Amino acid sequence: xxxxxxxxxxxxxxxxxxxxxxxxxxxxxxxxxxxxxxxxxxxxxxxxxxxxxxxxxxxxxxxxxxxxxxxxxxxxxxxxxxxxxxxxxxxxxxxxxxxxxxxxxxxxxxxxxxxxxxxxxxxxxxxxxxxxxxxxxxxxxxxxxxxxxxxxxxxxxxxxxxxxxxxxxxxxxxxxxxxxxxxxxxxxxxxxxxxxxxxxxxxxxxxxxxxxxxxxxxxxxxxxxxxxxxxxxxxxxxxxxxxxxxxxxxxxxxxxxxxxxxxxxxxxxxxxxxxxxxxxxxxxxxxxxxxxxxxxxxxxxxxxxxxxxxxxxxxxxxxxxxxxxxxxxxxxxxxxxxxxxxxx
Ligand SMILES: Nc1ncnc2c1ncn2[C@@H]1O[C@H](COP(=O)(O)OP(=O)(O)O)[C@@H](O)[C@H]1O
Ligand SMILES: [Mg+2]
Numbered sequence: 001x002x003x004x005x006x007x008x009x010x011x012x013x014x015x016x017x018x019x020x021x022x023x024x025x026x027x028x029x030x031x032x033x034x035x036x037x038x039x040x041x042x043x044x045x046x047x048x049x050x051x052x053x054x055x056x057x058x059x060x061x062x063x064x065x066x067x068x069x070x071x072x073x074x075x076x077x078x079x080x081x082x083x084x085x086x087x088x089x090x091x092x093x094x095x096x097x098x099x100x101x102x103x104x105x106x107x108x109x110x111x112x113x114x115x116x117x118x119x120x121x122x123x124x125x126x127x128x129x130x131x132x133x134x135x136x137x138x139x140x141x142x143x144x145x146x147x148x149x150x151x152x153x154x155x156x157x158x159x160x161x162x163x164x165x166x167x168x169x170x171x172x173x174x175x176x177x178x179x180x181x182x183x184x185x186x187x188x189x190x191x192x193x194x195x196x197x198x199x200x201x202x203x204x205x206x207x208x209x210x211x212x213x214x215x216x217x218x219x220x221x222x223x224x225x226x227x228x229x230x231x232x233x234x235x236x237x238x239x240x241x242x243x244x245x246x247x248x249x250x251x252x253x254x255x256x257x258x259x260x261x262x263x264x265x266x267x268x269x270x271x272x273x274x275x276x277x278x279x280x281x282x283x284x285x286x287x288x289x290x291x292x293x294x295x296x297x298x299x300x301x302x303x304x305x306x307x308x309x310x311x312x313x314x315x316x317x318x319x320x321x322x323x324x325x326x327x328x329x330x331x332x333x334x335x336x337x338x339x340x341x342x343x344x
Contacts, residue, residue, distance in 0.1 A: 014077025014205025014234050015040030016062055021071035023057055031057060033070070035260040037253045039206065039236045044228055044248050046267065047238045049255035055238045056084055058255060059208050062236065077205035077234075078115055084210040084238075086195045087188040106186075106194070107179040110163050113198050121147075121154035166197040188215030193223075200227050209237035213244050242267065257335055278335040288331045295323045 015038065022033035031054040039045045047055045060066045062073055063081045089102055089109070111122040128147035131140045151157075164175035170193050171178055171186075183191060192215050199207050213221050221244055228235060228248045236253075239245055245252070245267035252263040252270045263273045302316035 013040070014079075015075070016079075016206055016208075016234070016236060017072075017074040018058075018062065019072045019074070021058070021061060021068060021073060023054065023061065023066075023070070030258065032255060032258050032260060035071070035255070037251075037260065037262050039234045041234065042232050043234055043250045044231075045234075045236050045251045045253060046245050046249035047236060047253050047255060048240075048245065048267075048270075049260075053255040055255050056210055058260075059210050059236070059238065063208055075206065078203060080113060080199040080202055080204035080207045082113070082195050082199055082207070082209045082212055084214075087192045087215040089183040089191060102182070102184050104183045105179065106167075106181050106183055107163075109183050109191075109195065110159075110166075110179075110198060113195055114159060114202070115204065118154045118156065118159055121151045121156055122159075125151045125156070162198065162201055166194060166201065169197055170194045189217060189220055192216055193220065196224065196227070200231055200233070205233055207233050207235045207237070209235065211238050211240070213239050213241050245270075257333065259333075281333065281335050284332045285334050292326065292331075295319070295326055299323045 017038050017040075019036050021035045023031045025031050035058065037045065047058065049055055057066065059081075061068050062075075063079065086109075089104055107122075107126070111119050114122065125147045128140070128144040132144045134140075160175060163179070167173055167175040167178050170190055186194065192212060196209070196212055199209070213224055216224060221241060225244055225247045228237075249267045251265070252267055253260050254263065254270075254274065261277060263270045265273065299316070299319040299322075302312055302319045305312040306316035
């Protein structure tokens with residue numbers, strides 16, 4: 001029962017286990033394969049990689065927004081998700097373009113970040129409230145009273161205390177005054193800060209944050225670094241900010257070259273580890289090429305011998321089989337030339 005998600009005081013075990021996960025785009029192109037890593041025990045794990053490498057896609061698979069067809073994602077504990085679009089709400093589509101303005105309100109945003117049972121109770125309450133407001137029949141009043149009771153049971157009142165704390169921190173206003181404000185009236189930084197405060201102060205044990213530092217100014221970034229460092233939660237996050245990464249990441253998962261590899265240290269030692277890894281991969285490939293060459297030469301030698309000595313035919317066949325199997329297994333992957341970070 002996750003109904004009282006926001007009132008759980010214990011920060012129990014929460015983790016995400018990603019095992020052998022792959023993803024193929026609708027056009028058939030393989031985005032990545034064989035991605036494995038774990039986020040648990042309060043670890044801060046950074047996802048890095050060039051634009052388009054698949055970081056957002058991977059987070060969406062972990063969040064359950066996208067199906068996991070290849071491999072498996074296991075999760076425990078409450079999961080709080082900050083999607084990449086937060087900070088951009090209402091920043092596109094001004095009235096002149098004919099695109100309707102985004103009327104998402106702060107209460108919608110707050111609910112969208114809440115545990116599922118609370119979200120459902122909140123949506124039901126909002127609908128019942130609107131219905132009563134429209135036409136206060138007795139039936140609608142009863143429905144509203146019931147929705148209010150369900151909201152309370154789901155932990156709604158504790159959630160409102162949290163919403164009020166966050167509204168005061170970010171907007172210097174009580175929740176009652178700002179809950180119906182359109183999110184677009186907040187700056188990108190305020191939107192991010194609002195969502196981050198809710199998630200970091202909430203009780204979800206695992207957080208997925210897609211570019212949480214985008215739209216934050218320098219003091220905002222420093223604030224986020226401190227909050228991440230002091231948080232007991234397990235956090236998987238995407239960032240391009242080297243300083244933030246260096247100050248917060250316990251481990252780095254690099255999405256590049258169509259897969260991902262895990263550096264079990266911080267970002268400061270990541271570059272060195274990456275160079276060493278690339279050297280290792282190149283060395284492995286060099287040895288494969290050498291072995292390949294040897295097997296080819298062996299096969300050709302037996303081919304020649306078998307041509308004038310039929311007793312050599314089985315050896316020729318064996319050498320051919322060995323070469324074929326070796327080639328079928330394929331060469332080890334080489335690191336693809338990739339940039340280490342992008343801008344968005
Ligand atoms: N629904 C989709 N249909 C087709 N291509 C997509 C879709 N979603 C993402 N992609 C492609 O997948 C790649 C990875 O995207 P994304 O996960 O957003 O990367 P990142 O977050 O690392 O920048 C990009 O090349 C993007 O164009
Ligand atoms: Mg992305």
